[in-house]
Amino acid sequence: GAGVSQSPRYKVAKRGQDVALRCDPISGHVSLFWYQQALGQGPEFLTYFQNEAQLDKSGLPSDRFFAERPEGSVSTLKIQRTQQEDSAVYLCASSLEVPGTQYFGPGTRLLVL
Amino acid sequence: DAKTTQPPSMDCAEGRAANLPCNHSTISGNEYVYWYRQIHSQGPQYIIHGLKNNETNEMASLIITEDRKSSTLILPHATLRDTAVYYCIAGTDKLIFGTGTRLQVFP
Numbered sequence: 001g002a003g004v005s006q007s008p009r010y011k012v013a014k015r016g017q018d019v020a021l022r023c024d025p026i027s028g029h030v031s032l033f034w035y036q037q038a039l040g041q042g043p044e045f046l047t048y049f050q051n052e053a054q055l056d057k058s059g060l061p062s063d064r065f066f067a068e069r070p071e072g073s074v075s076t077l078k079i080q081r082t083q084q085e086d087s088a089v090y091l092c093a094s095s096l097e098v099p100g101t102q103y104f105g106p107g108t109r110l111l112v113l
Numbered sequence: 114d115a116k117t118t119q120p121p122s123m124d125c126a127e128g129r130a131a132n133l134p135c136n137h138s139t140i141s142g143n144e145y146v147y148w149y150r151q152i153h154s155q156g157p158q159y160i161i162h163g164l165k166n167n168e169t170n171e172m173a174s175l176i177i178t179e180d181r182k183s184s185t186l187i188l189p190h191a192t193l194r195d196t197a198v199y200y201c202i203a204g205t206d207k208l209i210f211g212t213g214t215r216l217q218v219f220p
Contacts, residue, residue, distance in 0.1 A: 042210030099205045104156035
């Protein structure tokens with residue numbers, strides 16, 4: 001079975017552009033998580049879905065960050081008016097249940113120039 | 114979620130056991146102890162988790178103290194491919210990663 005996939009793997013954006021990052025979780029996994037990992041740091045929690053419901057968005061750094069999972073499967077993390085400090089690897093993870101093991105995708109490396 | 118404390122780095126000779134400690138003295142009764150590792154430029158990889166009892170799988174063993182305030186991840190026969198950053202996390206849903214332990218396995 002396929003693992004968590006993310007696209008694109010790399011994204012270069014000009015400051016001020018909007019970007020959309022996609023996550024395809026493992027089929028049947030109820031929960032989906034987004035994390036942000038800056039260079040040299042551990043991943044930091046952004047937001048969490050159970051099916052289509054966003055249960056926790058306490059980690060989103062500003063209102064420029066928005067996540068959705070409209071049908072309880074694929075999720076999109078959108079960043080509006082990107083800034084240089086948004087440059088990071090964005091990781092998606094899914095789990096069958098909570099609490100439960102989270103399986104991570106390879107991440108999307110975002111570079112904002 | 115409980116905060117965890119790990120040594121910043123450790124070395125281990127190839128073929129020897131690697132014992133990675135973690136302190137989680139403020140862990141709550143319903144929080145699990147999870148271990149993940151991250152090899153450069155890859156997403157974190159799940160290793161093992163436990164609540165109260167010691168656990169073993171094909172990758173590693175997890176020893177949790179009786180008071181649950183600390184744990185040790187054991188890689189029984191470390192290989193060069195085990196070189197990575199190892200994260201110990203105490204939690205239930207969202208994972209709070211610290212800075213982890215950078216394990217270097219040398220020949």
